[in-house]
Amino acid sequence: MQVRLEKLSSWLKQESIDAAFLTSTANVFYLSGFLCHPHERLLGLFVFPEAEPLLICPQMEVKQAKNAGWSYEILGYDDTQNPWEMIRDALTSRKIQPNGVRTLAVEKDHLSYRRAELLMSILPGVRFISAEDQMHQLRMIKDSKEIGIMREAARLADYGVEVGFSALKEGVTEMEVVAVIEKELKQKGIQSMAFSTMVLFGEKSGLPHGIPGNRRLQEGDLVLFDLGVVLEGYCSDITRTVAYRSAGEQQREIYETVLQAQLSALDACKPGTPIGELDKTARKLIEKAGYGKYFPHRVGHGLGIEVHEYPSLTSTNTQPLQPGMTFTVEPGIYVEGVGGVRIEDDVMITEEGCEILTNFSKELLIIR
Known part of the structure; x- marks a missing residue:
């Protein structure tokens, strides 16, 4: 999985993209080894050009993510918590200011309009770029x-x-x-x-x-x-x-x-x-x-x-x-x-x- 993450990070660096945020079960599994069907709940993976990746998943799935071999940071949330606020706080704790993520690679065919709005609320002025083509090439x-x-x-x-x-x-x-x-x-x-x-x-x-x-x-x-x-x-x-x-x-x-x-x-x-x-x-x-x-x-x-x-x-x-x-x-x-x-x-x-x-x-x- 490390090689796959490094390939995506290299692409982000090469294209001057600040981060990728992937939310499909297939792409999260491909990059993390963690297979999760979260239903209506948020599953997401942040990948950065330089910094370590960040996985977001329901709290009930955290142990499975670790068992799958994920060794990086995990944000686990329960049904009473707001995962978007947790993401904002986690980025801030990494000294990644919200306005520091100006370009974000996402799966435009998968990311819902509502979730795009929520991302824009915690990343003011962010511009979305398609991650699909790159992920297709990696997985092919x-x-x-x-x-x-x-x-x-x-x-x-x-x-x-x-x-x-x-x-x-x-x-x-x-x-x-x-x-x-x-x-x-x-x-x-x-x-x-x-x-x-x-x-x-x-x-x-x-x-x-x-x-x-x-x-x-x-x-x-x-x-x-x-x-x-x-x-x-x-x-x-x-x-x-x-x-x-x-x-x-x-x-x-x-x-x-x-x-x-x-x-x-x-x-x-x-x-x-x-x-x-x-x-x-x-x-x-x-x-x-x-x-x-x-x-x-x-x-x-x-x-x-x-x-x-x-x-x-x-x-x-x-x-x-x-x-x-x-x-x-x-x-x-x-x-x-x-x-x-x-x-x-x-x-x-x-x-x-x-x-x-x-x-x-x-x-x-x-x-x-």
């Missing part, structure tokens, strides 16, 4: 420890798909299969899923972000699984699609098209490739097969502390792939009344090419 390249955790998270996602396949039987509901998957993963020690587990049958598989319900499984249904776990603060994300008992000609055609599009995009995953080429590669193949209008989303997204983070794998992203980047590759085709197919893997760029972290079979499986 994973270190060996992060990659090790993500490998294990991907293995558990593979297991979740295996459990889901085993739970398929005629008449079972989508939600019943979701329950089986999540129960088995909890028994493996997983405390939370990376997002709401998706199990969609038949025509509902044609909804890219469909919501599982009481739809019952029938012969001839496509079944789409999209799930991921959170392990030690890092996410995995996998999608597989199978057919139940039989698959029609169009279903097979759609599946094969998506599979070839995904494999082609994976082949392009190597250092130096412009990120947009992955989307273009998959999209070109799907368009050639006549299903272009049925592929409505980007080919993938960054993956790490958050299930959706940088880089964004859109066709317009010209940034080159770099070793240590982790992201998903997940083309899909969704046809109303027929169903949908999406195949998604977690990928890490290496010095030579890429490592695919999720390894569950991608052949078209007919579940009997």
Whole structure:
């Protein structure tokens, strides 16, 4: 964590920014090792160009912050105290006068208007600068420890798909299969899923972000699984699609098209490739097969502390792939009344090419 703090401090110094104040759970965790979901309460981390950082959190979380390895100052407050006044006093005690913080890097996409007003009340005349781009750049390249955790998270996602396949039987509901998957993963020690587990049958598989319900499984249904776990603060994300008992000609055609599009995009995953080429590669193949209008989303997204983070794998992203980047590759085709197919893997760029972290079979499986 010290190296990460030093990188942010160096950026502040280089850009002549007086301080950074980060309030998102993800960025605080990245810089401190302390994972906290404070609900409506304030969680914040001050980082300075020269001075030691300062963590602000609810008093009930102070011990957890220390247990996570945070060795710098912590401002813990209870529900009757005003944390903003405590921040002002703490800065003053460090001989940082309120009017001495003229520029403050914040997460503009996260900081609420109300909290911005409160910051301005204790830092008169402060000017806000975006911290997002710098934090995205820092978090986008994973270190060996992060990659090790993500490998294990991907293995558990593979297991979740295996459990889901085993739970398929005629008449079972989508939600019943979701329950089986999540129960088995909890028994493996997983405390939370990376997002709401998706199990969609038949025509509902044609909804890219469909919501599982009481739809019952029938012969001839496509079944789409999209799930991921959170392990030690890092996410995995996998999608597989199978057919139940039989698959029609169009279903097979759609599946094969998506599979070839995904494999082609994976082949392009190597250092130096412009990120947009992955989307273009998959999209070109799907368009050639006549299903272009049925592929409505980007080919993938960054993956790490958050299930959706940088880089964004859109066709317009010209940034080159770099070793240590982790992201998903997940083309899909969704046809109303027929169903949908999406195949998604977690990928890490290496010095030579890429490592695919999720390894569950991608052949078209007919579940009997």
